[in-house]
Amino acid sequence: MWKAKIQVTLKKSVLDPQGATVEKALKALGYDNIGDVRVGKYLEVVVEGKDNEEVEEQVVEMCQRLLTNPVIEDYTFEVTEV
Amino acid sequence: MWKAKIQVTLKKSVLDPQGATVEKALKALGYDNIGDVRVGKYLEVVVEGKDNEEVEEQVVEMCQRLLTNPVIEDYTFEVTEV
Amino acid sequence: MKPEIWHQLGVKDQEFEMIVNILGREPNYVELSMYSVMWSEHCSYKNSKNTLKLFPTENERILLGPGENAGIVDIGDGLAVVFKVESHNHPSAIEPYQGAATGVGGIIRDIFTMGARPVALLNSLRFGPLEDAKIRWLFGGVVSGIAGYGNCIGIPTVGGEVYFDGSYSGNPLVNVMCVGIMDQEKISLGQAKGTGNSVILVGARTGRDGIHGVTFASEELGEESEEKRPAVQVGDPFMEKLLIEACLELIDMGVIVGIQDLGGAGLTCATSEMASRAGTGMEIDISLVPRREEGMLPFEVMISESQERMLLVVEKESEELVKKVFDRWELSATVIGRVTDDKMVRVKEKGEVVAEMPAKSLADEAPVYCPEMKTPSYIEEVCRLTHSKIPEPADPEEVFLKIITSPNIASKEWVYRQYDHMVRTCTVVLPGSDAAVLRIRGTKRGIAVTIDGNGRYAYLDPYLGGITAVAEAARNLVCTGAEPLAVTDCLNFGNPEKPEIFWQFYKAVEGMSKACQEFNTPVVGGNVSFYNETAKGAIFPTPVVGMVGLLEDLDQRCTIDYKEEGDHILLAGQGEPTAGGSEYLSIIHDLLEGCPPEIDLEQEIKFQNFILEAIRAGLVSSAHDLSQGGLAVALAEGCFKNSLGVQVKLSAERDIRWDILLFGEVQSRAVLSIKPDKYIEIMELADKKGVPLKQIGEVKGKDFNLEVTGPEMRKAINLPLEEIIEKWRGAIECMMEL
């Protein structure tokens, strides 16, 4: 059994209104030393598979077919055995 | 400069309706070998600070004050130098 | 400059030549980019301009017709209503949530730009069949995108329509309409008046998004569309909510000289249009434009379509006040240039001129084309429908249930329960009736709003389809007790460079114009969306009509639902139901043929006059026009809200078939319910108005009971209301859970 942890963010070139608003809020709370806040999605999926490679391949496929819209989103992920 | 990558998930005791829906959708696409899907939030914050420790401390504080709601959410994070 | 360069930007050879003539030299890349977006179909209407001249645009109520960001109509008490519809079809096809959301954002900006408070949103949607998972993703995404933006910004989405048909499979339609109310004295225009005045850019920072978005909207969807993906943007309804408040506050203070939203073609469009309308020029320095991304080139800044931005022109002395107000709303306002008197748009970067051209040439002097027209070959074939081609079904109940659960007829509650349709507490007739009604605070008045179109009719007969789109919208208003005032339209068609498509377009506009003339409802604004095609062909020609009506007295409003057991049910109007182009023909017989229902405009006007007068005189308890699904569906729809059954008996006079009588479609007809003691009075009124009216049944019990008898024939639908309601209400939800 494997667990995939997937981070989905808006593409760099795409406006991230949530990120911008959270950044402002953090600054208003006194955190002046922060910046470049991005807000995205985080997914965990438990996958059964024979090896890391097979699972990774499947995760990529799931991301492209359903979990993200490549038009505006990028993703990264890690797979670990559980 | 440091980048904090924060994963926020609903506590295990809180029902995750998004996770359940995504799981159903994945299964409908033919992925029978998956389960336990959770959907949460992913945040990136760039922080200026002198060392890892200082930055981590600040990230914890930001998470507790604003970025997460401890009533329903858990979080994990990593900090890396950028 | 090499031809590849202008070809790549979609500029034709003769257009490039025109540009050289205007400038007296070759344009540089910045200038070429600016011309390419302003002269695209989306901004210049170069293929449709001539045809749109057919529309009537004036009457005594119209304060402002087409030309500005939205039209304005007088509604009395010193108030005016402002409205417009816009399409966001192409972006929605590849990112349904954000595509639809930014469409909503764009049309709202068009309304508050005029100085109006946006008070309502409507939407008209077309998708392929819901059996397809990709279509469900599109439909679900579009609806939640509209909800996401409209709900957040706090403008109720009070009405709309959704149709599903195979012709929209690869190319959904997402048309959004916004309605605003304003004080007539507060009209503000998109004009850069006053040499020396300051030009201020407010709202969001500028990024690379939507670069060449307008060119994208002016092309067919194909494989390469995927490559142009960054053309889709993410909307920020929160920012726009703040923009509305800040802009309306400044307009209220009277400090705004000119104001325009940044939509398609971004800064290029706003600067050139504002200068051109005022007969002035404008000089800006783009190094002052707040950016979201580093390293943006001048042409990128000039054509970026970043959302939630506005351009203001104010007197120099007002700069500080503007900044103060925007600061209060946590928004940025940056002076980027000034109004000049040389009629040029001059773009500088750090003082150095990077583009310079006559404002008028960008905004108003795009080439105008008169595309060729040719009657498509299918037109003759589809007319040959005869009844012998339509086998008579055996079981009326089965047919009825199939029709009532067809996604085109079924309840759209799955859609509108996701929309906040109550915020602002002015919606007094909620979604689910023929039109929504909004009260106008501080007056006795109300407005009714609707959006309608029938692509199938327009496909079979574009001229008639154009007429009936207007007639149906007007009928929907009249059935709520409102007098139709004016029209905004969204014309969704295929590639106009194909003669058959342009013929559809021309005929539809001709039909709409004729109807608008007859109803005295001028067209005050609208939108043309061409190139709605995929490799599989064009969509149905789909003219969509948004219409606003006025109720002088809100207490006289009327809804479609029966009110009380014992009330009489009457059928008003005349006209022969036909199977042509009907939902019945499509759902039960899988045929797309025939002539859509004929309309006699003179009769239609008499009919609408009668309905309106009867409602105003308080004779009518409910009114609902016959549209898709015919008489049976119209009768049933009155039952749903209050769970009141009916008992109706029809006699098939002449030799009309029962299936056509019940499910065929027809114009100029409505189902009314009345208190029994109003019978004589309403009959007399109908007689006086020359409108046929007869009693066909009464509100009774908990069943839907409909019987047709004729020479040697008796057919009946007798079903518990509860069953019908459950199926009708759940149909779309059921499909979405597939």
Place this chain on the structure above:
Amino acid sequence: MKFGVVVFPGSNCDLDSYYMVKDVLKQPVEYLWHRDKDLKGVDCVILPGGFTYGDYLRPGAIAGFSPLVESVKEFAHKGGLVLGICNGFQVLTEAGLLPGALYLNISLQFRCVFTYLKVENNRTPFTNLTEDRALKIPVAHGDGNYYADPETLTELEKNGRIVFRYCNPEGEVTKEANPNGSLDNIAGICNEKGNVLGMMPHPERAGEELLGSDDGKIIFDSILKFWGEN
């Protein structure tokens, strides 16, 4: 009795609450700006619905930090009446004035529908005029799914702090009547002293027959009555 309606960036039912008090209740009312600290001497603070800060991050999260909310906390501790509606309820939980949290509707969709509310405690300042029947009041939200941990829930239950539950028109608390998946159909709760109420449904949208129901007015009338008696 003087009411104050808080305006945060992104509030959008501020106007509705304002008109409810002014035109229907016919009482004085003022807007309170989120950056100010001054409550202008009002007797009841309304935190209206809407999308403060776009609902970004979590509904109500960012608004909870505004200076005005600090004043509202003080006001509440002194027994002042505070009514949080929809997003206002979310602000109250985020700011710690009410326990629990409101998150994504179980349908994952926004819901705008009329709901019926069973009044579980008619002794609060907000419900003292309610009778033994369900109130017809609409909801309009995407995040109204109430959650609290079991101990909190027990405490709320025991002390009559669950004020409203979603029910059917007949007053029965059923699963079908729950529009958002809320724990135990909870639609509204109050603080220990009963002077702070948070509710997801919009009573200000049900203040006139014209709008489909005037049951929401009972809540405002209750506030008036309570204030008159104290």
